[in-house]
Amino acid sequence: MADRAISSRFVKLATGAPAALYEPERPGDEAHVAFMFMHPDSGFISHLGCSELAGRGYRALGVNGRFTNMPGPTGGPYVYHEVIPDVAAGVAYLRALPGVDTVVLAGHSGGGPLFSAYQNLAEHGAVAFQREGLLTKGPDSLAGLPPADALVLMDAHVGYGAHALLMLDASIVDEAEPARRDPDLDMFEARNGYTAEGADYSASFVATFNAAQAARMARLVRHAEERVAAIDAGRGNYPDDEPMVIPGLGTRIWSPDTSLLARTVGEWKLLKGDGSQSVQVVPSLRPPSGKPIDHRGYGGALVTSVRRFLATHAIRTLPDYAITADELTGIDWASSYTSAPANLEGVSVPLLSLVMSAHYFLVPNEVNFAHAASADKEMAMVEGAVHGMTPCSAVEKTPGEFGDTVRTTFDYVAGWAAARY
Numbered sequence: 001m002a003d004r005a006i007s008s009r010f011v012k013l014a015t016g017a018p019a020a021l022y023e024p025e026r027p028g029d030e031a032h033v034a035f036m037f038m039h040p041d042s043g044f045i046s047h048l049g050c051s052e053l054a055g056r057g058y059r060a061l062g063v064n065g066r067f068t069n070m071p072g073p074t075g076g077p078y079v080y081h082e083v084i085p086d087v088a089a090g091v092a093y094l095r096a097l098p099g100v101d102t103v104v105l106a107g108h109s110g111g112g113p114l115f116s117a118y119q120n121l122a123e124h125g126a127v128a129f130q131r132e133g134l135l136t137k138g139p140d141s142l143a144g145l146p147p148a149d150a151l152v153l154m155d156a157h158v159g160y161g162a163h164a165l166l167m168l169d170a171s172i173v174d175e176a177e178p179a180r181r182d183p184d185l186d187m188f189e190a191r192n193g194y195t196a197e198g199a200d201y202s203a204s205f206v207a208t209f210n211a212a213q214a215a216r217m218a219r220l221v222r223h224a225e226e227r228v229a230a231i232d233a234g235r236g237n238y239p240d241d242e243p244m245v246i247p248g249l250g251t252r253i254w255s256p257d258t259s260l261l262a263r264t265v266g267e268w269k270l271l272k273g274d275g276s277q278s279v280q281v282v283p284s285l286r287p288p289s290g291k292p293i294d295h296r297g298y299g300g301a302l303v304t305s306v307r308r309f310l311a312t313h314a315i316r317t318l319p320d321y322a323i324t325a326d327e328l329t330g331i332d333w334a335s336s337y338t339s340a341p342a343n344l345e346g347v348s349v350p351l352l353s354l355v356m357s358a359h360y361f362l363v364p365n366e367v368n369f370a371h372a373a374s375a376d377k378e379m380a381m382v383e384g385a386v387h388g389m390t391p392c393s394a395v396e397k398t399p400g401e402f403g404d405t406v407r408t409t410f411d412y413v414a415g416w417a418a419a420r421y
Contacts, residue, residue: 002055002410013089016066018247020045021097022054023209030057033102033421034094035152038063039111040083040160042338048389049106049154052410059100063090080117080160080338081129081138081310084145087118091146100421104150106413109387110163112156112368113340114152117147120346122147128346129337134163135221136311150420151374152413153353155387158328158364159343160240161336164302166323169248169295170201170212175220176294178247185212187253188292198288199256206260206323209253214317214330220246221314222373224306231306241305252301254323254360255290261363262325269380270357271412273403282381285395298380314340328363333371341371350376350414354409356385358402379414383407 004024011019024031037047043064050060065086067078087105107115119126121138122266129138157163171185172178187209188194193201201209230236245362254260264282271277294300302313314336321330331391333341344351351374355365362381369379384402386392389409391402392399 002407004057006051006054011093013060013063013093014379015062017086017089017228018045019061019063019090020050022034022050022060022062024054024057027099027101028057029058030418032099033417034059034061034097034100034106035104035106036063036090036094037108037111038065038087038090038105038114039109040065040080040114041067041069041078042110043068046201047108048406051109052406053414056410056414058414061090061094075249078312081142083114083421084118084121084142087114088145091148093371095146103148103151104417105148106152107152107156108154110157110160110249112153113159113338113343115151115346116340116343117337118145119151119349120343121145123348124223124346131334133334134337135316135335136337139194148349150350151347153351153365153368155354155356155359155361156365156368157361158341158367159336159339160312161330164249164250164313165213165217165315165317165331168213168216170216170262172216172248183314185209188295194256198258200259201253202256206253209241210322214253214321216313216353217317218281219315220309224309224314227306228310243308244304244306244309246302246304248295248300249302250294250297251290256288257283258284258288259325261328261360263367264362266328266366270383271380271408272383273401273405273408278406284360285384285392286360287394315339326369328365330339340368344368344372345371348374350420351373352413353379355379355381355386356389357381357383358385358395359387380412384398385409
């Protein structure tokens with residue numbers, strides 16, 4: 001129960017990486033376990049998980065990494081592996097904290113792929129980011145990182161390369177003229193199934209859209225690789241890197257059409273608002289979302305560089321790339337070192353995955369979980385919780401139907417930790 005008085009204090013982990021440590025005022029048996037929350041580019045210094053877990057007796061560190069609050073739909077112009085030292089600083093800080101002997105990385109949203117990448121590096125060294133098939137390889141400086149003892153994924157996504165792929169506007173036919181679109185591929189055209197209240201796309205439109213989306217990503221990758229080769233040969237417009245602007249990166253085809261990624265493939269534990277549990281195929285309870293301005297405005301453009309794109313926002317697809325009611329297939333996870341599925345293949349520590357059922361990451365988290373190599377791994381879904389873990393009042397049939405989903409979530413995390421540590 002989150003009923004203990006807590007305190008917090010500022011911590012400076014490194015230049016540009018402030019943090020806050022949350023602790024119970026009267027530490028008990030749980031305080032030897034410390035959780036860490038961080039995201040590649042969102043501020044987590046006051047993440048609700050910090051106070052929730054401290055109120056249950058644990059220590060928790062909330063971190064703002066050096067790229068916090070960068071602009072753009074998928075973060076700003078940074079190279080993904082440049083975030084890793086801030087994670088290492090947080091783990092090292094907790095390792096040195098008196099009374100702490102267990103460190104748990106709690107990866108919410110984009111923090112999930114970040115911590116999966118970090119733990120893979122910590123367990124295997126820099127070679128984890130230097131394997132064959134990667135679009136970009138990481139430096140040798142990623143060796144010697146202090147590992148964590150466990151990993152908790154909280155409504156995590158599948159990584160930033162796939163994140164960008166899944167948000168690409170397939171109707172853009174010329175990167176220099178993003179306003180000129182192919183109407184047969186426009187997900188916001190009424191004749192393709194879109195309305196302001198949501199969408200009902202045909203299977204043929206979704207398949208055609210996905211094929212065009214994959215083709216556009218391939219064009220972007222090819223352009224970036226050609227420009228990097230020119231730069232390396234001394235023929236670039238700049239001696240080190242070049243700007244790259246990617247328009248139409250603001251929403252996903254499944255955002256307005258809730259029949260896509262509508263349910264899990266497998267049966268999973270569903271945590272209900274009345275405290276009961278069931279094991280079942282879990283439906284997504286999310287309402288329709290996404291609108292044209294998210295996609296077409298400047299806020300839907302990624303402003304980056306060719307090297308940063310390849311390192312952070314690029315991925316390859318396979319011939320069976322598809323998004324259906326319960327599948328996300330055909331992504332070459334091994335081509336991006338931001339990929340949570342690929343990195344989880346290298347993680348051996350205990351893993352808990354908690355998924356919010358009123359969001360659209362149910363199937364992506366099934367993909368993550370299927371790739372996870374941990375012998376001790378568990379996944380559960382929180383009924384009616386949105387991405388931020390609060391209840392989705394928009395889909396309640398009766399007020400309070402889903403209960404206190406924040407409490408449900410963190411009671412489960414605390415119980416999972418108590419059973420192991």
